[in-house]
Amino acid sequence: MNRVEELIVKYNEGLADPSEIIEIENLVEQGAVQFTQLRELSKLDESLEKISEPIVSQDLDSRFYEMLAKEKRTSKKSISFSWTAISESIFAKMVVGALLLAVGFSAGLLLEKRAENTEVGVLAKEVSEMKEMMMISLLEKESATDRLKAVSLSEEIQGPSKKVTDALFKTLNSDPSVNVRLASLDALRNYAKSATVREGLVRSIAQQDSPLVQVAMAELMANLQEKSSVSELKKIMEQKSTPTEVKQRIKETINILI
Amino acid sequence: MRSFLNEQQHLEALSDNYLMAKVRDGDPDKLGLLYERYKRPLLGFFIGMVRDRDLGEDLVQNTFVRILKYRHLFRGDGDFRTWMFHIARNVKNDHFRKNKLSLDKIEKWEEKIEEPESKIAEWQSEDEHRMLAVALEKLPEEKREILLLSKYHEKKYKEIGEILGCSEGAVKVKVFRALQELKVIYQQVEKLM
Numbered sequence: 001m002n003r004v005e006e007l008i009v010k011y012n013e014g015l016a017d018p019s020e021i022i023e024i025e026n027l028v029e030q031g032a033v034q035f036t037q038l039r040e041l042s043k044l045d046e047s048l049e050k051i052s053e054p055i056v057s058q059d060l061d062s063r064f065y066e067m068l069a070k071e072k073r074t075s076k077k078s079i080s081f082s083w084t085a086i087s088e089s090i091f092a093k094m095v096v097g098a099l100l101l102a103v104g105f106s107a108g109l110l111l112e113k114r115a116e117n118t119e120v121g122v123l124a125k126e127v128s129e130m131k132e133m134m135m136i137s138l139l140e141k142e143s144a145t146d147r148l149k150a151v152s153l154s155e156e157i158q159g160p161s162k163k164v165t166d167a168l169f170k171t172l173n174s175d176p177s178v179n180v181r182l183a184s185l186d187a188l189r190n191y192a193k194s195a196t197v198r199e200g201l202v203r204s205i206a207q208q209d210s211p212l213v214q215v216a217m218a219e220l221m222a223n224l225q226e227k228s229s230v231s232e233l234k235k236i237m238e239q240k241s242t243p244t245e246v247k248q249r250i251k252e253t254i255n256i257l258i
Numbered sequence: 259m260r261s262f263l264n265e266q267q268h269l270e271a272l273s274d275n276y277l278m279a280k281v282r283d284g285d286p287d288k289l290g291l292l293y294e295r296y297k298r299p300l301l302g303f304f305i306g307m308v309r310d311r312d313l314g315e316d317l318v319q320n321t322f323v324r325i326l327k328y329r330h331l332f333r334g335d336g337d338f339r340t341w342m343f344h345i346a347r348n349v350k351n352d353h354f355r356k357n358k359l360s361l362d363k364i365e366k367w368e369e370k371i372e373e374p375e376s377k378i379a380e381w382q383s384e385d386e387h388r389m390l391a392v393a394l395e396k397l398p399e400e401k402r403e404i405l406l407l408s409k410y411h412e413k414k415y416k417e418i419g420e421i422l423g424c425s426e427g428a429v430k431v432k433v434f435r436a437l438q439e440l441k442v443i444y445q446q447v448e449k450l451m
Contacts, residue, residue, distance in 0.1 A: 029427035030427065040441060044390075044441055048394070051387050051409070054311070056318070064293055067322070075284065075286060
């Protein structure tokens with residue numbers, strides 16, 4: 001038995017003296033002894049792993065998503081601001097000139113490579129279909145995190161099919177998690193140019209029972225100037241269970257729309 | 259072959275570093291996915307450190323506020339989780355500094371041992387885990403921190419060394435000493451409970 005083995009045996013039998021414990025420490029530092037070899041410590045370490053993680057309160061979830069929504073609004077504003085500033089400068093004129101030149105050049109190249117592009121187009125379509133399939137299967141998962149991933153994946157799909165928007169509407173109307181419903185609403189916002197999506201959004205208003213989603217829907221309707229949503233919004237206002245703050249926000253939205 | 263590549267692309271699309279790079283490059287929405295992945299380990303770390311649930315939640319929120327604020331500093335060449343715990347640790351240290359208290363200075367675990375409530379033990383269903391959680395709360399701050407980092411950073415000692423500014427070997431020694439002390443406290447708790 002070599003010295004390392006001897007020390008491990010002593011330690012495991014509780015017979016190691018302080019100087020031997022320092023020796024073991026040095027061996028641990030050098031990687032010559034692993035925790036798994038030290039029976040009691042490794043048992044304790046394993047038990048620590050089994051201590052379960054706490055559940056996060058809904059309040060923290062709401063605070064986080066509010067912070068994120070605020071950040072999104074700010075970053076959108078700052079992008080539009082910087083664009084205005086740039087467009088006013090002489091530099092902008094130079095950039096526009098260079099861009100026009102590049103566009104002209106690319107157009108020439110495009111004509112040449114039309115055949116090649118058809119192939120790329122087919123490939124892009126296949127990738128898009130694959131993402132659709134993946135998204136729909138993730139939406140069926142039990143974990144809210146997976147369903148959030150699905151919603152986030154939908155945003156990467158170019159020109160989504162009816163299958164995708166239907167899946168997003170199903171999530172918006174029936175997912176048990178408020179966060180997932182909010183995320184699907186956000187994803188559908190990107191497709192609001194489509195009349196069918198707008199109609200679907202209006203129909204979905206009355207199905208929402210979470211104040212957070214109700215307010216988010218009201219805000220979206222105001223942004224889209226969707227006047228046909230007024231009667232659905234009124235329905236929420238008339239419900240006894242709707243919190244006063246939500247009623248107030250919806251009232252403001254209706255005032256904007258009518 | 260193509261389906262394998264697609265699978266790889268999908269996995270990459272959802273990796274922590276990819277998502278954080280997206281956040282950095284102007285897509286803050288992706289932070290939602292990272293929040294869903296790490297809110298519970300972070301809360302576990304903070305409650306373990308500050309022994310207060312509400313305060314722990316505040317610190318989780320502060321961590322994500324800081325991640326968003328300093329997103330331009332994320333280089334993406336290391337592990338996102340290491341970067342996140344680095345920030346979390348700064349948030350915790352700032353909190354202690356601001357409040358000018360280190361809980362260990364005002365508490366002696368021997369005096370607190372019979373207190374029924376324990377923030378880490380609160381949600382443990384099995385007795386053994388409850389006792390261990392109580393013992394963990396009695397450990398000095400530095401030792402508690404190394405064990406919590408080891409637990410929530412999946413025993414990646416090299417990465418923990420990057421967070422603490424020391425070598426992998428030094429982290430192992432710290433874990434060894436913390437476990438040794440935890441063993442002694444656990445035995446005491448076992449006798450008293």
